[in-house]
Amino acid sequence: MxxxxxxxxxxxxxxxxxxxxxxxxxxxxxxxxxxxxxxxxxxxxxxxxxxxxxxxxxxxxxxxxxxxxxxxxxxxxxxxxSIARQQLVGLRGSISAQGYGTTAEGARTS
Incomplete structure (x- = not known):
């Protein structure tokens, strides 16, 4: 391989x-x-x-x-x-709106 x-x-x-x-x-x-x-x-x-x-x-x-x-x-x-990524775009919007940020630590925040 x-x-x-x-x-x-x-x-x-x-x-x-x-x-x-x-x-x-x-x-x-x-x-x-x-x-x-x-x-x-x-x-x-x-x-x-x-x-x-x-x-x-x-x-x-x-x-x-x-x-x-x-x-x-x-x-x-x-x-x-863009069609395949629609859910990802929506998820990113939710993450941003809740202020979690884009770091690994921000992703772990609940």
């Missing part, structure tokens, strides 16, 4: 969490989606969560992902939308 992220912080978090759970079967790589073809690897399963919809031209990245997906492979793509 190969975990790829552009963010070093996100990769560091993933590494820390998998070590806490004694998982050792994951390889980590910092990479840009456009440069995944240079890995010279193909995959049976790709998961892209919360990435493509942030890009200026998501179709370019989509084609990059398809180029490293083995024939018959699966790709799971998670996209955020």
């Amino acid at each position: 190969l975990a790829i992220d552009l963010s070093r912080d996100s990769l560091a978090y993933a590494i820390r969490k998998t070590r806490e759970r004694a998982v050792s079967s994951i390889e980590y790589t910092q990479a840009d989606l456009l440069k995944l073809g240079s890995l010279d690897r193909q995959f049976d399963l790709l998961e892209a969560g919360g990435v493509l919809h942030h890009l200026a031209d998501p179709w370019i990245k989509w084609r990059t992902l398809l180029s490293i997906l083995r024939p018959g492979g699966f790709m799971f793509v998670g996209l955020y939308s």
